[in-house]
Amino acid sequence: MSSASSSSQVCYNSDCKELKSEQPRKGWRLRTGEYAELCDRCASVYEEGRFCETFHLTATGWRCCETCGKQVHCGCIVSIHTFTLLDRGGIECMKCARKSVLWTSNPAWPASLCFNSLLPERLKDLSVKNWSQLAGSGPVPWRQAPSLFNSIIPPPPELQSRIPFEVDMSSGINKLNSSERLSTSPLEKKKIDYFSERLMNGSLKLGAREMLENGNAGIKCEENYSSGLSQQSSPLKEEPSTPKFGVTLPHSSPNETNGQTGICGTHLGTTPTSLPKQFHGNLQSGVDLSVEAQVRNGKPRIDARGRNHLLSRYWPRFTNQELQQITGDSNSVITPLFEKMLSASDAGRIGRLVLPKKCAEAYFPPISQPEGLPLKVQDAKGKEWVFQFRFWPNNNSRMYVLEGVTPCIQSMQLQAGDIVTFSRLEPEGKLIMGFRKASTAQSSDQDNETSKTGNGVSTHGDAELADPSSWYKVDKSGYIAKEVLGGKSSISRKRKSSTLRPKSKRLRIENEDLIELKLTWEEAQGLLRPPNCVPSVVVIKGFEFEEYEDAPILGKPTIFATTDVGEKIQWVQCEDCFKWRKLPANALLPSKWTCSDSLDPERSICSAAQELTAEQLEDLLPQCNLATKKIKAAKQELDNVEALEGLDTLANLAILGEGEPLPASSQATTKHPRHRPGCSCIVCIQPPSGKGPKHKQSCTCNVCLTVKRRFRTLMLRREKKQSEKEGETTRKKLPQQQPPSPEKVQDDDSQPCSNKGNCSPKQIRGANDVSDDETNRGKCASPFKGQIDLNIQPEREEELSPSSDSGSMMKLLRDAAERFVMQQRLPSSGASGSASTNQSKPSGDGGGGEKLSSLVALSSNHCDADEDSPATLCIKESGSTPATG
DNA sequence: GTCTCGCATGGTC
DNA sequence: AGACCATGCGAGA
Numbered sequence: 072m073s074s075a076s077s078s079s080q081v082c083y084n085s086d087c088k089e090l091k092s093e094q095p096r097k098g099w100r101l102r103t104g105e106y107a108e109l110c111d112r113c114a115s116v117y118e119e120g121r122f123c124e125t126f127h128l129t130a131t132g133w134r135c136c137e138t139c140g141k142q143v144h145c146g147c148i149v150s151i152h153t154f155t156l157l158d159r160g161g162i163e164c165m166k167c168a169r170k171s172v173l174w175t176s177n178p179a180w181p182a183s184l185c186f187n188s189l190l191p192e193r194l195k196d197l198s199v200k201n202w203s204q205l206a207g208s209g210p211v212p213w214r215q216a217p218s219l220f221n222s223i224i225p226p227p228p229e230l231q232s233r234i235p236f237e238v239d240m241s242s243g244i245n246k247l248n249s250s251e252r253l254s255t256s257p258l259e260k261k262k263i264d265y266f267s268e269r270l271m272n273g274s275l276k277l278g279a280r281e282m283l284e285n286g287n288a289g290i291k292c293e294e295n296y297s298s299g300l301s302q303q304s305s306p307l308k309e310e311p312s313t314p315k316f317g318v319t320l321p322h323s324s325p326n327e328t329n330g331q332t333g334i335c336g337t338h339l340g341t342t343p344t345s346l347p348k349q350f351h352g353n354l355q356s357g358v359d360l361s362v363e364a365q366v367r368n369g370k371p372r373i374d375a376r377g378r379n380h381l382l383s384r385y386w387p388r389f390t391n392q393e394l395q396q397i398t399g400d401s402n403s404v405i406t407p408l409f410e411k412m413l414s415a416s417d418a419g420r421i422g423r424l425v426l427p428k429k430c431a432e433a434y435f436p437p438i439s440q441p442e443g444l445p446l447k448v449q450d451a452k453g454k455e456w457v458f459q460f461r462f463w464p465n466n467n468s469r470m471y472v473l474e475g476v477t478p479c480i481q482s483m484q485l486q487a488g489d490i491v492t493f494s495r496l497e498p499e500g501k502l503i504m505g506f507r508k509a510s511t512a513q514s515s516d517q518d519n520e521t522s523k524t525g526n527g528v529s530t531h532g533d534a535e536l537a538d539p540s541s542w543y544k545v546d547k548s549g550y551i552a553k554e555v556l557g558g559k560s561s562i563s564r565k566r567k568s569s570t571l572r573p574k575s576k577r578l579r580i581e582n583e584d585l586i587e588l589k590l591t592w593e594e595a596q597g598l599l600r601p602p603n604c605v606p607s608v609v610v611i612k613g614f615e616f617e618e619y620e621d622a623p624i625l626g627k628p629t630i631f632a633t634t635d636v637g638e639k640i641q642w643v644q645c646e647d648c649f650k651w652r653k654l655p656a657n658a659l660l661p662s663k664w665t666c667s668d669s670l671d672p673e674r675s676i677c678s679a680a681q682e683l684t685a686e687q688l689e690d691l692l693p694q695c696n697l698a699t700k701k702i703k704a705a706k707q708e709l710d711n712v713e714a715l716e717g718l719d720t721l722a723n724l725a726i727l728g729e730g731e732p733l734p735a736s737s738q739a740t741t742k743h744p745r746h747r748p749g750c751s752c753i754v755c756i757q758p759p760s761g762k763g764p765k766h767k768q769s770c771t772c773n774v775c776l777t778v779k780r781r782f783r784t785l786m787l788r789r790e791k792k793q794s795e796k797e798g799e800t801t802r803k804k805l806p807q808q809q810p811p812s813p814e815k816v817q818d819d820d821s822q823p824c825s826n827k828g829n830c831s832p833k834q835i836r837g838a839n840d841v842s843d844d845e846t847n848r849g850k851c852a853s854p855f856k857g858q859i860d861l862n863i864q865p866e867r868e869e870e871l872s873p874s875s876d877s878g879s880m881m882k883l884l885r886d887a888a889e890r891f892v893m894q895q896r897l898p899s900s901g902a903s904g905s906a907s908t909n910q911s912k913p914s915g916d917g918g919g920g921e922k923l924s925s926l927v928a929l930s931s932n933h934c935d936a937d938e939d940s941p942a943t944l945c946i947k948e949s950g951s952t953p954a955t956g
Numbered sequence: 957g958t959c960t961c962g963c964a965t966g967g968t969c
Numbered sequence: 970a971g972a973c974c975a976t977g978c979g980a981g982a
Contacts, residue, residue: 414975421960425974441962463962470963470974958982965977 082110086126089113098122099149123150138167385409385427405503408434410492412509413480418487422477424458431471434493435460435502448493448502450479456504479504631656648677651688 082089083098089110096114098107109117116125123144127133132146137157143164144150155168409430411417417424426435438444443461450456459474485491488509496503629641630651639656645666652666652674669675674682 416974416976419976421976423961425976428973465963465974466965466972468972474961960982961980963977963979965975967973967975969971969973 082113083107084109084113084122084126087113101148117149123147134162136164136167137161138163141166385411385430404497406495406497408493408495408502410490410507412490413485413487415487417476418480418485418489420477422475422480424473424476424480424491426460426471426473428469428471430493431460431462434495435471438462446473446502448479448504449496450483450503451505452482454482629654642683645677650677650679650681651683653682 080090081087082091082095084107087110089112091108091110095108096111096118098109098114098117100106113122113126116122123130127144127147127149130144130146132144133142134145134154135142136154137159141164143154143162145154145162154162154164157163409427411424411427411430414425435446436444438460441462441464443459445457446460448456448458456476456479458476458479460471461474462469462471464470480491483489483491483506485506485508490507490509492503492505492507494503494505495501629643631639631641633639641654641656641658642651643654643658643664644651646663647665650666652669652671654670658670666675666677666679673679
């Protein structure tokens, strides 16, 4: 930024006259946007907050703080941040003001806010005049610190939009927002006064940070920020990654924005089209320095209160790039209106985009009939879409929707979690619909595909928004109270985060966790290993449970095979040398296995030769190549997401399998009415994903135990359902020849548990229970008889049933399992028999190129008599082959 | 049976 | 407690 008087060698302080040093120091910012260049002495004084005391002592404008009595200079540009005007008259230094009022929001907001409605007409006029004068006084009458709003809590668009002057809301805005809320009206009044005075003074910029942080709006604050501008003084200022909010005067030239998107109150009496490209960018801050604002600069808008109520999550967070893309090379001014993260239903086939009520009422044409009206919206490519903007009566309120958005959403390739942005292009008044993909939405500074406008002109009157003021309503105070005047900084952050994350749990599942789950899912499918232990039976509340020393773990993918002599083995690839090593089939591997972990001393170093010949390897690999790749990919991801490791993942899967959404990270599940304090179910006892200690294989904590139990139950139910289904099918096919087997009947009758999902493995083994391991299994008596899984919730049985289509993830599970079943027939190397294994078959052949779909099954039938592994967790090798583990 | 529409429900803030 | 809003769901086409 250029500095004032750079051409002069004399200190800018007229009371000084000393020569500037070679490297003149910047003082306060001037109306031109430049900075006063001061000599060292003056700069120091200024920085120390003693400038007025030093140089303006004899000047007029000194007033006493009504609270502390401290003298504050109110008559110069240097001190504008140091005091506030009181409703009752008089002034209050910022320190006191902060104490008494807590500047919840930057005075600038109220300024804008009050400007229209609260400010006395006279002041308004004055302000306007001032503004106009300022606006016309130079290329950049005012500039704000670049980091205004600092990205956390964007100022309400409404407020910003009507800020007819520069507002220097440096990063402190967060704190402003987060400051304790105060009663709106007194504060607003103060703010009004504050701003009016500044306006009258011909300047207005706020050192929000000082005001809030220092509280001592003292001169000190003033220094840092009044100069606020002294961009170097704030570490936040040039933070490139920090969303910036700025409000610049109309005439600011684009190149002076210094990387910050200035929100221009542009139209101030100028012809919009004649303006240089300007942004009403609100950046992170939902700045809506829209035309309304601009137009209202001359005549402050009065009816734009609605936006005050916008929730922060709808505040547009446009980046410079986005804005630039939207406006392109045109001279248009883009006015970010709001944005919304697409919910599953928004992005679904229904084609209805639910609009935030406040946004709809604030930015879209008013509609009185539910049918609404067609709304023309231009997308990022310049294509125009016509949506039906309408509402549904809902709880004595309205629910606004845009209908017919599917084609548009699809053309943008949007899905749940992505963000659509609505902005308005001025002067055309066109509604612009942009978007941000979820992947980029999190980093606002990243480039995104946000709209690039075309030049189409909306033909629909309403959509044109030619006179937005006509459909603004509401009251602004609410907004401040609700959104601007934040509570504590934590709240501020919370709110921010809430804007970055989907609002609801459902949405979170759709967006983030689903992705996360997808990874874990595929991963877990292939990596699950049965606990290497023999189940023991414990009695809990009178019921017997099988428990295992080891919890299911995620291990390294291996290829199971049988040697020529019938020995069951598994092949594992070294992480380092990629050579394949042979291991006993029952060996449990860590997720990262290297030669050094080999049990075979001869093969325990990477330099040792690989036993497998290339041919043998080829025989092995084709079937599992794809799956292995997937595993690797997933594993890579897994490595990056530690939270998904091991039991957490399993726990998630278990929960998931139950048809319950995976609780979002750090979020306690509250969806289970049966869960009460003390509930020990997996949902309640599980720590938030990624939190808490890692579970070892031998962990016997509640979570692990429950995971095991739940998983077992889950799979049992699934198998049972499948069995029943297939049995039914079989009976239908052979109604006479094959009546239900006595065994099954007996099982059904003998089952002490009325709960279907809580049946013995034996019971669940139906007609399809035919496999090469059948013999072994057949030898087993079900140890489950008479046992009940306490986790079973009869009333939720349907929901929980793996067979229930209601659980999409369970469906996934089933699909995956079935696919796996089809693909997983891994021929043993050198063995003609099936590579039956009681262990996981991590390397599904991936024949379909589909997800790794080994069926993760907790073979609760520890009865399964595979002596190699009594583990309870196994990967089904065949759909008709129950877990042999 | 599928799709669309409109309202109802319930979770979240 | 009330408002908002994501989604469910029944009715009708």
